[in-house]
Amino acid sequence: METRIIGVETEYGVHTVHPTKRPLAPDEVARYMFKPVVAWGNSSNVFIPNGSRLYLDVGSHPEYATAETTRLEELLASDAAGDSIMHMLVTQAQQAMAQDGFDGDIYLYRNNADSLGNSYGSHENYMIERTTQYRRLTQALLPFLVTRQLIAGNGVVIKDPAALPLADQFPSRAEPHFAFSQRADYMHEAISSSSTRARPMINTRDEPHSDSTKYRRLHVIVGDSNMSETTQLLRFGATDLLLRLIESGKPLPNLQLAHPVRAIRQTSHDLTGNTPLDLADGRTMTALEIQEFYLAQAQDFLARQGPHHDYLDQIMDLWSRTLQAIARQDFSSIDTEIDWAIKHKFMTAYATKNNLDWDAARLVQLDMSYHDIHPQRGLFNLLEARGAAARVLTDAQVQAAHDNPPATTRALLRHRFIETARAMGMEYSMDWMHMKLNYYPMHTLYVRNPFETDISVVDELFAKVASASD
Numbered sequence: 302m303e304t305r306i307i308g309v310e311t312e313y314g315v316h317t318v319h320p321t322k323r324p325l326a327p328d329e330v331a332r333y334m335f336k337p338v339v340a341w342g343n344s345s346n347v348f349i350p351n352g353s354r355l356y357l358d359v360g361s362h363p364e365y366a367t368a369e370t371t372r373l374e375e376l377l378a379s380d381a382a383g384d385s386i387m388h389m390l391v392t393q394a395q396q397a398m399a400q401d402g403f404d405g406d407i408y409l410y411r412n413n414a415d416s417l418g419n420s421y422g423s424h425e426n427y428m429i430e431r432t433t434q435y436r437r438l439t440q441a442l443l444p445f446l447v448t449r450q451l452i453a454g455n456g457v458v459i460k461d462p463a464a465l466p467l468a469d470q471f472p473s474r475a476e477p478h479f480a481f482s483q484r485a486d487y488m489h490e491a492i493s494s495s496s497t498r499a500r501p502m503i504n505t506r507d508e509p510h511s512d513s514t515k516y517r518r519l520h521v522i523v524g525d526s527n528m529s530e531t532t533q534l535l536r537f538g539a540t541d542l543l544l545r546l547i548e549s550g551k552p553l554p555n556l557q558l559a560h561p562v563r564a565i566r567q568t569s570h571d572l573t574g575n576t577p578l579d580l581a582d583g584r585t586m587t588a589l590e591i592q593e594f595y596l597a598q599a600q601d602f603l604a605r606q607g608p609h610h611d612y613l614d615q616i617m618d619l620w621s622r623t624l625q626a627i628a629r630q631d632f633s634s635i636d637t638e639i640d641w642a643i644k645h646k647f648m649t650a651y652a653t654k655n656n657l658d659w660d661a662a663r664l665v666q667l668d669m670s671y672h673d674i675h676p677q678r679g680l681f682n683l684l685e686a687r688g689a690a691a692r693v694l695t696d697a698q699v700q701a702a703h704d705n706p707p708a709t710t711r712a713l714l715r716h717r718f719i720e721t722a723r724a725m726g727m728e729y730s731m732d733w734m735h736m737k738l739n740y741y742p743m744h745t746l747y748v749r750n751p752f753e754t755d756i757s758v759v760d761e762l763f764a765k766v767a768s769a770s771d
């Protein structure tokens with residue numbers, strides 16, 4: 302793909318702390334959060350003016366799905382705007398709850414598991430050509446995704462390894478420890494069409510949100526919900542680069558894993574990157590060797606093809622520094638840029654100072670706090686404010702992404718449609734491809750091409766219905 306559409310969906314965890322009264326259940330709190338959304342859009346499932354989707358499914362995990370983007374900085378900005386929109390909803394819910402006589406503080410976490418063993422996700426969407434051999438592509442990508450946590454894991458304190466899901470089938474290190482990935486222990490399958498119960502790493506459900514004769518949407522649901530912008534840049538940038546490499550048709554040596562579900566856990570629980578993983582052909586390779594292999598392939602590919610955007614130097618540099626840091630077991634060269642290393646640095650300093658081990662409840666709390674999206678309370682946000690976490694974006698870019706859509710996709714049309722329909726007081730409904738005025742269904746806009754940026758079709762539609770109602 303010359304230019305690729307990418308989007309990311311983030312599910313948040315809700316938690317409330319009540320000093321005195323009956324605690325509200327998370328789904329009740331989530332309903333409070335979505336009251337202003339329902340008041341605005343008559344539904345708890347809406348598209349907002351920046352082209353993104355904000356919704357609450359059954360249950361209690363508010364979700365924000367970024368608009369379609371083609372540039373990494375726009376993807377990161379739209380995603381970050383999601384956090385601050387969610388924070389706004391929390392602040393309003395907090396006030397409304399107080400008025401109704403409920404006390405307590407709402408916490409919203411951008412993480413991947415709650416204390417009850419539920420996992421929720423950060424789902425990546427990459428547009429690919431329909432002509433790409435899907436099976437070949439996913440097979441070639443899988444060993445990369447299984448080991449990608451080395452460069453894009455959030456890090457996690459494992460207080461009680463025996464309590465991990467499927468711990469009987471996949472025993473990890475017995476003693477409490479710090480692992481690479483929050484999500485790894487919740488993966489049940491490698492590639493399948495189910496998204497909830499069986500929890501695959503790649504979901505094969507075929508919903509392209511575009512012209513299905515031309516495109517597919519690759520749905521990667523194995524990733525951790527990163528806090529760090531530099532980690533996200535590396536995660537999306539490296540994955541896109543490998544997709545390009547595979548799409549170029551160059552045959553890759555086969556690194557197919559014998560047991561992907563076991564391998565992703567083995568990888569997570571070993572910060573040295575050195576545990577041997579079984580390959581399907583009987584050989585073994587370590588997670589670090591697999592990542593080094595993909596890095597070398599990507600470097601090779603770039604040397605031949607040249608860069609296709611401005612962040613590639615930064616991405617390749619960070620990728621190789623991260624693998625070197627793991628190889629040397631000295632994380633100081635990446636501990637402001639990669640989530641697990643930022644978290645590990647803070648946690649080890651705190652543990653040393655307070656003489657704690659990885660089974661300390663306080664460390665588990667701080668691990669949660671790292672993902673608290675509150676700008677003045679969340680641990681990651683505090684670290685970022687004091688310069689302990691590097692940035693890619695400026696505050697102004699994030700602020701702009703609150704209300705404005707990315708500039709290179711049909712999100713522009715969505716923005717125009719929403720603004721116009723609301724200004725005219727007309728009821729409408731939409732999904733990623735359709736924009737419909739409820740009273741004029743025959744004039745529904747059907748935008749199959751996600752690269753469409755010509756907003757004049759929207760203006761023409763409104764001109765048509767205006768003349769029809771004269």
Ligand SMILES: Nc1ncnc2c1ncn2[C@@H]1O[C@H](COP(=O)(O)OP(=O)(O)OP(=O)(O)O)[C@@H](O)[C@H]1O
Nearest residue numbers: 306308309366367368369426427428510511518751
């Ligand atoms: N043509 C496309 N190719 C790739 N990604 C796309 C395309 N169109 C939209 N997207 C992205 O896909 C994501 C869709 O999010 P959404 O939450 O609606 O996902 P879903 O998987 O369809 O549904 P659900 O979460 O309800 O199961 C968004 O981030 C969006 O930007």
Ligand SMILES: [Mg+2]
Nearest residue numbers: 310364366424
């Ligand atoms: Mg979704």
